[in-house]
Amino acid sequence: MAASETVTLVLGEDSPLPENSADVEDLVRLLRGHVAQLGARTAPTIPALLCVQQLCSESIPEGYMPSRVYLVRLAEATRELSAYVEHSGLDSITMVGRRRRPRSTVNVLCGTVFTIALLCLVFAASGPRT
Template sequence: MVRRSPVRSATDAAAETVALVLDESVPLPASQTDVDDLVARLRGHIVDLANLLVPGRLGHAPEQLSRAVVRADTLRHRPAPHDHVGSRIYLVRLAEVTQELASVASTFEVCSAEQPRVPDPEPPQGLLHAIRFATSKGLP
């Protein structure tokens, strides 16, 4: 059995869901239930990717990573509109920030593989830690 890296698995899963929303050959969902399902899946991918990419886990995080995490988390916490057009716009924006976060994750995985990481004395505290880090750096 081949084991996959957690970052690669998370980015692959996110890419599949993002494609359901952003692929021009696939129409946006017709039913609000389908939109809500995709929104929930994208929010879950954001959490998964952010938990893998928190600065405490990866050492010194690049500014691009911190901004991507904060942008994605901010949108993730906004309530989804329930009107037809607004909910689809929100879905597309959520897919775009998820795609950005997955892209940064893939890039950072390649960079971090070349540079050994010193283990942290404490385990990461997830998304909250990333937000605190970004806030302390004055990022929006």
């Protein structure tokens, strides 16, 4: 969700070009962070991921127009990767040929520990007192 907001901030029709290089650097940093998160949710050999990773590895070009062109290219590549991850339904631990166990939540774990402790207490209280 945050990736699409950042991409819209860069590519939206009503979005103006960043005024200074610091704004460009901030947007590039945000997009690179989104790429890292999306990359963790997909296979490392996906062409969209490889393309955007190559863009991320490049430095921001000097000059007004080259830096803005780079920013737009990075946003478009991020949008493509985001769409791929959204439509493929891949998750961060998806493995080919293996079934994925659902993750336990903290609440389930706490409830299980509480139940076991309560059963131990009931069992200990039901025994004869000496």
